[in-house]
Amino acid sequence: FEALAAVDPDIAGVVTGELERLRGGLQLIASENFTSPAVLAALGSTLSNKYAEGYPGRRYYGGCEVVDRAEEIGIERAKELFGAEHANLQPHSGANANLAAYGAFLSPGDTFLGMALPHGGHLTHGTKVSFSGKWFRAVQYGVDPRTEHIDYDQVRDLAREHRPKLIVAGGSAIPRLIDFAAFRQIADEVGAIFMVDAAHFIGLVAGKAIPSPVPHADVVTFTTHKVLRGPRGGAIVCRAEHATAIDKAAFPMMQGGPLMHAVAAKAVNFRECLQPGYQAYARQVIANAQALTEGLAAEGLRPVAGGTDTHLALLDLRGTGVTGADAEKRCDAAGIVLNKNAIPFDPQPASVASGIRVGSPAITTQGMTEPEMKSIASLIGAAIRDADGSRTAEVAAGVRELVGAHPAYPHPNRPTAHP
Numbered sequence: 461f462e463a464l465a466a467v468d469p470d471i472a473g474v475v476t477g478e479l480e481r482l483r484g485g486l487q488l489i490a491s492e493n494f495t496s497p498a499v500l501a502a503l504g505s506t507l508s509n510k511y512a513e514g515y516p517g518r519r520y521y522g523g524c525e526v527v528d529r530a531e532e533i534g535i536e537r538a539k540e541l542f543g544a545e546h547a548n549l550q551p552h553s554g555a556n557a558n559l560a561a562y563g564a565f566l567s568p569g570d571t572f573l574g575m576a577l578p579h580g581g582h583l584t585h586g587t588k589v590s591f592s593g594k595w596f597r598a599v600q601y602g603v604d605p606r607t608e609h610i611d612y613d614q615v616r617d618l619a620r621e622h623r624p625k626l627i628v629a630g631g632s633a634i635p636r637l638i639d640f641a642a643f644r645q646i647a648d649e650v651g652a653i654f655m656v657d658a659a660h661f662i663g664l665v666a667g668k669a670i671p672s673p674v675p676h677a678d679v680v681t682f683t684t685h686k687v688l689r690g691p692r693g694g695a696i697v698c699r700a701e702h703a704t705a706i707d708k709a710a711f712p713m714m715q716g717g718p719l720m721h722a723v724a725a726k727a728v729n730f731r732e733c734l735q736p737g738y739q740a741y742a743r744q745v746i747a748n749a750q751a752l753t754e755g756l757a758a759e760g761l762r763p764v765a766g767g768t769d770t771h772l773a774l775l776d777l778r779g780t781g782v783t784g785a786d787a788e789k790r791c792d793a794a795g796i797v798l799n800k801n802a803i804p805f806d807p808q809p810a811s812v813a814s815g816i817r818v819g820s821p822a823i824t825t826q827g828m829t830e831p832e833m834k835s836i837a838s839l840i841g842a843a844i845r846d847a848d849g850s851r852t853a854e855v856a857a858g859v860r861e862l863v864g865a866h867p868a869y870p871h872p873n874r875p876t877a878h879p
């Protein structure tokens with residue numbers, strides 16, 4: 461950081477400004493976390509300099525013998541952590557990991573089945589604005605309107621009707637566990653590849669807090685920066701029979717040179733996840749999400765699907781008469797960072813939305829537990845009901861008290877230091 465500050469005060473100011481922002485508020489974005497100083501050190505290393513197209517021992521550049529070790533170690537740790545037969549750590553992001561998985565199994569125009577974005581799926585699961593909906597024939601399933609759980613009957617009916625080559629499970633706003641065995645059965649019935657996009661919950665799988673999709677799926681894609689708490693990036697694990705197809709799709713079909721500093725940082729993160737303390741963290745993430753959800757329900761926010769089994773909850777705000785967009789703004793003004801989110805069958809456009817999404821990964825990394833979740837729920841309730849902003853200062857003071865007692869990156873002169 462000293463080198464950065466000496467050369468570029470503007471960007472050094474951005475880095476410290478962002479650190480202060482992280483420290484100063486409650487970070488409840490379900491897809492964010494505070495990665496460790498060890499991961500940040502690998503990210504800020506000279507490994508960023510190296511071109512290493514190809515795979516360990518099979519590169520298109522000389523001088524890869526050192527970075528090869530990082531990728532080999534990372535692959536071995538990923539296989540151990542997830543009980544997987546093969547791992548690819550090269551996707552630069554979750555969207556890239558999905559593009560690689562589709563590339564391995566689909567040709568342009570092929571049909572696949574994915575969860576609709578407004579029901580909790582991800583952009584890359586078949587929306588028209590993404591490559592996934594532009595290049596493929598994406599058929600979309602959703603949740604049952606009564607239970608707000610995935611409608612497995614609909615998935616089966618659509619699979620029988622459209623005979624997709626691939627079925628993807630997973631998404632960005634699914635609070636409940638997914639029945640991977642049910643998806644596997646449907647995929648087998650129609651001869652489809654079964655892919656799980658575990659970006660959101662793979663950290664809970666790594667921490668053995670929820671069941672793993674790995675034994676059921678042909679291929680599992682994920683991001684490394686959410687509950688998992690690693691560097692921003694993507695990864696894929698798959699059955700050995702698909703290893704060559706996945707590797708060829710990641711490089712050279714989809715990407716050029718891998719980001720070796722990010723690959724090394726993923727390896728560091730997997731080592732951290734293999735420590736027993738990480739399992740306690742994953743369990744606490746869920747306990748906190750559940751406590752927060754209960755608290756928010758007591759504030760008059762309705763938990764979609766009746767609650768959560770994971771790190772995130774989706775809250776229907778219609779009972780409060782406040783839109784998701786207004787709730788996001790009011791919370792933001794008081795230092796509570798969360799996002800508006802469409803709820804299933806939302807009468808509002810996505811830019812307004814009837815819900816908010818909250819997640820517990822970052823606040824759990826800060827060491828907060830159930831009593832703090834109660835306080836956070838009442839602060840959110842107060843912020844949302846505060847139409848004229850008259851209580852913003854009071855809520856912000858409550859936020860400062862909480863984050864002051866559980867600071868993120870607590871060392872004042874070392875922006876990369878961790879709790």
Ligand code: PLP
Pocket residue numbers: 491552553554555556558581582584630631632657658659660683693694
């Ligand atoms: N898949 C899911 C389920 C996600 O939630 C996300 C991001 O939030 C992605 C893929 C895309 O990841 P990235 O933003 O790294 O491309």
